Amino acid sequence: MSRWRERVIAPFRHPRRADAPRAALEIRDRKPNGSLLGSAIPALRFAAAGMTMWLATLAGAQADASGKRFNIGREAMAEEIAGWDIDVRPDGRGLPVGKGTVKEGESLYIERCAACHGEFGESAGRWPILAGGEGTLASHDPVKSIGSYWPYASTVLDYIRRAMPFGNAQSLTNDELYAVTAYVLYLNDAIKDEAFELSDKNFLSVKLPNEANFFDDDRETSEKHFWTKEPCMANCAAGEARIVGRARALDVTPEEGKAPKVE
Numbered sequence: 246m247s248r249w250r251e252r253v254i255a256p257f258r259h260p261r262r263a264d265a266p267r268a269a270l271e272i273r274d275r276k277p278n279g280s281l282l283g284s285a286i287p288a289l290r291f292a293a294a295g296m297t298m299w300l301a302t303l304a305g306a307q308a309d310a311s312g313k314r315f316n317i318g319r320e321a322m323a324e325e326i327a328g329w330d331i332d333v334r335p336d337g338r339g340l341p342v343g344k345g346t347v348k349e350g351e352s353l354y355i356e357r358c359a360a361c362h363g364e365f366g367e368s369a370g371r372w373p374i375l376a377g378g379e380g381t382l383a384s385h386d387p388v389k390s391i392g393s394y395w396p397y398a399s400t401v402l403d404y405i406r407r408a409m410p411f412g413n414a415q416s417l418t419n420d421e422l423y424a425v426t427a428y429v430l431y432l433n434d435a436i437k438d439e440a441f442e443l444s445d446k447n448f449l450s451v452k453l454p455n456e457a458n459f460f461d462d463d464r465e466t467s468e469k470h471f472w473t474k475e476p477c478m479a480n481c482a483a484g485e486a487r488i489v490g491r492a493r494a495l496d497v498t499p500e501e502g503k504a505p506k507v508e
């Protein structure tokens with residue numbers, strides 16, 4: 246599970262990240278007597294525990310916390326687990342053995358990726374862009390690409406490995422995977438030299454520019470004061486409450502006649 250939060254305060258916060266789902270979880274955790282039993286953090290842990298239990302079931306340890314066995318399913322075979330266990334982490338754990346150059350990746354990319362993502366990662370039609378958008382995160386119209394937004398090169402390799410090419414996922418050999426990843430990183434200026442050969446040995450040398458703006462989820466400590474059994478439900482802000490922003494200022498609700506022109 247991703248433990249990153251954004252530090253960049255963009256005018257549009259992505260609804261899928263941090264705050265929105267947390268609010269929903271808080272409401273679900275409220276007991277009828279009004280006490281806030283769990284917090285977002287335990288709730289997230291609960292979700293993680295659910296996932297672990299599922300994996301444990303997959304691995305054949307069919308027992309709940311009290312040690313009771315469910316006697317369903319069978320032990321997963323090592324081959325089955327290996328098929329799922331393909332994540333690659335920022336510290337290099339999980340990298341498959343392989344290598345490929347930017348140059349090799351370019352022809353592969355043109356053949357198997359460009360039809361959707363554009364020859365230079367600029368996107369063809371409405372498929373996702375893979376490059377561009379540097380310096381736009383804090384702007385009115387942030388463009389989140391690998392180069393402008395993603396924290397780690399490992400995320401790129403991991404994603405391509407498990408999901409691309411769309412419709413024919415996991416069809417790339419490990420060497421093709423390194424080559425095409427190298428090319429995508431080259432399109433994002435994270436690799437500058439076409440002759441560069443990316444491999445499991447030198448993978449950690451490639452850095453993405455936005456890495457420093459991601460940090461481990463620190464809500465457990467930074468928001469600890471919220472997670473109490475008797476949360477404040479009225480007049481909680483110290484001093485006077487002030488309105489600090491309005492949706493209209495972000496053009497979320499354009500005024501009649503003043504809406505920006507749409508091409």
Ligand code: HEC
Pocket residue numbers: 354357358359360361362372373374375389390391401404405409410411412425426429
């Ligand atoms: C048939 C069209 C298609 C082809 C071909 C294709 N992709 Fe994709 N790609 C997609 C779609 C659709 C998504 C978004 C999927 C989603 O969000 O679930 C995506 C997402 C991605 C992303 C993540 C982008 C982001 O910012 O979230 C990467 C990286 C990527 N593709 C790389 C590749 C590579 C490398 C290849 C060639 C080996 C490739 N894709 C081939 C359609 C395609």
